[in-house]
Amino acid sequence: MSQIISIHSFRGGTGKSNLTANLSALLAKAGNRVGVIDTDIQSPGVHVIFALKPSDVKLALNDYLWGRCRIEEAAYDVTAAAIGRFDESAARPRLFLIPSSVNTGEIAQILRGGYDIGKLNDGIHELVSALDLDYLLIDTHPGVNEETLLSIAVSDRLLLVMRPDSQDFQGTAITAELARKLDVREMFIILNKIPAGMDREFLLQQVESAYGAPVLAMLPLSIEMATLASSGLFALRFPDHPLTLELMKIAKRLLS
Amino acid sequence: MDNSANISDLQSLITKMKSAVAPLRDILNGLHAKYSAVQEGAVATYIPELAKADPNWFAISIVSVDGQVVEVGNHQQLFSIQSVSKPFVFGMALEDHGREHVLTKVSVEPTGEAFNSIVLDERSNRPFNPLVNSGAIATADLVEGRDFPQRVTRLLEMFSRFAGRSVHIDNTVFLSERATGHRNRAMAHLMLNFGMVRDRVEETLELYFQQCSVLVNCHDLAVMGATLANGGVNPFTKERALKAEYVKDLLSIMLSCGMYDYAGEWAYRVGIPAKSGVSGGIVAVVPGKFGIGIFSPLLDPRGNSVRGVRVCQELSQRFGLHAFEAGFTGRTLQDELARK
Structure with missing residues (x-):
C-alpha cells in the first residue's frame, strides 16, 4: 500500500522543505520508492536541496496542470543526489522529485488561476501508480491556498511543522482546524528549531493539548543545518548528528 | 467584514476540495476515457453555428444537492442550450x-x-x-x-x-x-x-x-439539474428558481418525453428524468440527490448525444439511479462522494 504524506506549515521558515527532503531520503534509504512533489507553485524551493538545477528541468508540475504533459514526465530521478551510491539495477531504492517551475511567467500563469484543482488530485494518483511509489511526500505552500488544501485532502497523513513561536502557534491551529474539516486521517505535529534551554516537556504538553494531535518529533535548532543553507541533505552529510537521529525516528514512524 | 459570508466561503472551499478528491472523480475519469473512444454519430448541421462544434468535446458534471461538484472533460465549454x-x-x-x-x-x-x-x-x-x-x-x-x-x-x-x-x-x-x-x-x-x-x-x-440560443456549459446543466433535484432551489445561491409544487411536473414529462423519440426506451432502460438537445447537451435529474450534465456534440439519428446516452445508461445501472429501482444493494453515487 502506498502512502501519501503532506508536509505543511502555516508560516514560512519553519524548515518544512528541508524536513521533507531529509525524510524522503531516509525513507528511500530504507529501501523504498519515494516521490517528492513540490505543490508550492508560488514559491518553489525543494529542488534546491536535491541539487536539481532549473536548467535541467524541462518539464515541471505546471506543465502537467496545463495539460502539456503526463505528470510522470515531470519526475526527475534524484536518488544519487539524495542517498549517494545505490544499485541501479534494482527497482528499490528510488527517489523522484516533481518540481514546480521557477519560471516567473509560469508562476504568474498559475496565480492568475484557471486550472482545475481536480487535476492535481488526478496527477498525484497517477504519479503513485506510474512510478510505483511506496511513499509520496507533498511539500506544500505555507499558509492556506487551493493547492495546500487539496494536498491535505488527498493525504493519508499530515505532518504539521512549527517552531515554538506564538505566531506559529496561532497559525498551526488554523491549519489543524481546516485539516479536520477535510477529514484528514492522521495528523502529527513536528516541532522544529527548538532553542537550547527551552522546557521541552512543557512545550510538548502545551502543543498536544492545543491541537489534539500527537507530537512526532522535537527537533533542536541546529547550527549545522543553518550553515548547510539548503545546499545539500543534512541527513546524508551528518548521519550521526542528534538531529539526524530524531529525523530517523520520524521516518521510522512513517514506515510502520 | 461579514463573518457569515467568510464562513460560507470557507465551507465552499472545503466542499470543493472534498469533491476534488472524491472517488467519484476517478469513476468519471474512467467513464470519460471509455466513451471518448466512441466516435459514432454526427454533429448537428441543420444550422451552420452548430456544425462548428468540435466532435471531440466531451464533459461529464455531477452536482449534488448539498453543493459537491465533480466534473471531468471540457465542462467549461459553452454551447447553445437548444x-x-x-x-x-x-x-x-x-x-x-x-x-x-x-x-x-x-x-x-x-x-x-x-x-x-x-x-x-x-x-x-x-x-x-x-x-x-x-x-x-x-x-x-x-x-x-x-x-x-x-x-x-x-x-x-x-x-x-x-x-x-x-x-x-x-x-x-x-x-x-x-x-x-x-x-x-x-x-x-x-x-x-x-x-x-x-x-x-x-x-x-x-x-x-x-x-x-442561451449559452450554457456542462457545469451549468448539472447545476440546473441539481436545482430541480433540490426541489427548485439552487444549491449554491440558495435562490428559488421554480416553485416546489411544479418540480414534479417538469420531471415527469422529462422522464416520459425528454429524449425525443427514444423517450420510451430511455424511461425503461435508464429511468432518469432527462432532456437532451441537438447541441449535444443532456441534463438529468436524480430527485433529492443529484443533477447530471453531459456534453458531447456527436448525435445519434434521433438527435440525442451518443456518448451522453451511454454515460447515463452506465451511471444508472452501476449506481441504481433508475426511478423505479427498489432494493439496490451496490455502492451508490453518494457513497462515491466520500473518501473511503
Whole structure:
C-alpha cells in the first residue's frame, strides 16, 4: 500500500522543505520508492536541496496542470543526489522529485488561476501508480491556498511543522482546524528549531493539548543545518548528528 | 467584514476540495476515457453555428444537492442550450398561469414522433407535449411580460436562477436559428390557424429562438439539474428558481418525453428524468440527490448525444439511479462522494 504524506506549515521558515527532503531520503534509504512533489507553485524551493538545477528541468508540475504533459514526465530521478551510491539495477531504492517551475511567467500563469484543482488530485494518483511509489511526500505552500488544501485532502497523513513561536502557534491551529474539516486521517505535529534551554516537556504538553494531535518529533535548532543553507541533505552529510537521529525516528514512524 | 459570508466561503472551499478528491472523480475519469473512444454519430448541421462544434468535446458534471461538484472533460465549454431549455420554460409557463390553464394549451402525452414533426392533437386542439417543438412554441407563447423585451428578460432571469450565474444569448446562434427556422415558423402559423397560440406569433417565435440560443456549459446543466433535484432551489445561491409544487411536473414529462423519440426506451432502460438537445447537451435529474450534465456534440439519428446516452445508461445501472429501482444493494453515487 502506498502512502501519501503532506508536509505543511502555516508560516514560512519553519524548515518544512528541508524536513521533507531529509525524510524522503531516509525513507528511500530504507529501501523504498519515494516521490517528492513540490505543490508550492508560488514559491518553489525543494529542488534546491536535491541539487536539481532549473536548467535541467524541462518539464515541471505546471506543465502537467496545463495539460502539456503526463505528470510522470515531470519526475526527475534524484536518488544519487539524495542517498549517494545505490544499485541501479534494482527497482528499490528510488527517489523522484516533481518540481514546480521557477519560471516567473509560469508562476504568474498559475496565480492568475484557471486550472482545475481536480487535476492535481488526478496527477498525484497517477504519479503513485506510474512510478510505483511506496511513499509520496507533498511539500506544500505555507499558509492556506487551493493547492495546500487539496494536498491535505488527498493525504493519508499530515505532518504539521512549527517552531515554538506564538505566531506559529496561532497559525498551526488554523491549519489543524481546516485539516479536520477535510477529514484528514492522521495528523502529527513536528516541532522544529527548538532553542537550547527551552522546557521541552512543557512545550510538548502545551502543543498536544492545543491541537489534539500527537507530537512526532522535537527537533533542536541546529547550527549545522543553518550553515548547510539548503545546499545539500543534512541527513546524508551528518548521519550521526542528534538531529539526524530524531529525523530517523520520524521516518521510522512513517514506515510502520 | 461579514463573518457569515467568510464562513460560507470557507465551507465552499472545503466542499470543493472534498469533491476534488472524491472517488467519484476517478469513476468519471474512467467513464470519460471509455466513451471518448466512441466516435459514432454526427454533429448537428441543420444550422451552420452548430456544425462548428468540435466532435471531440466531451464533459461529464455531477452536482449534488448539498453543493459537491465533480466534473471531468471540457465542462467549461459553452454551447447553445437548444431543446434542453424546453422543460425550464414549461416551468415558467406553469408559474405564470397555473397547471390547469397550461394543460389546456399543451398536453403531456409522449408522441413517439421526431422532435420537429408537425403532428398536432387536433382532437384536443393542443400540441402533444412541451418538449416537442410545437409544444415548446405553445409553451413559449405562455411566457408573460408587459412587452417583448420584458418577456426575454424574464426568460433569461429564470435560466440565470437555475444556473446560479448570469446567462446570455448567443446572437449568432439566434440569427442562424431565426434565418433557418422555416419549419418552426410553419408550425407556429399552423397552430395560430387552429387557435392553439395567441396572435403574437412572430414575437413568440423570436422568444423561442432566443430560448434555444442561451449559452450554457456542462457545469451549468448539472447545476440546473441539481436545482430541480433540490426541489427548485439552487444549491449554491440558495435562490428559488421554480416553485416546489411544479418540480414534479417538469420531471415527469422529462422522464416520459425528454429524449425525443427514444423517450420510451430511455424511461425503461435508464429511468432518469432527462432532456437532451441537438447541441449535444443532456441534463438529468436524480430527485433529492443529484443533477447530471453531459456534453458531447456527436448525435445519434434521433438527435440525442451518443456518448451522453451511454454515460447515463452506465451511471444508472452501476449506481441504481433508475426511478423505479427498489432494493439496490451496490455502492451508490453518494457513497462515491466520500473518501473511503
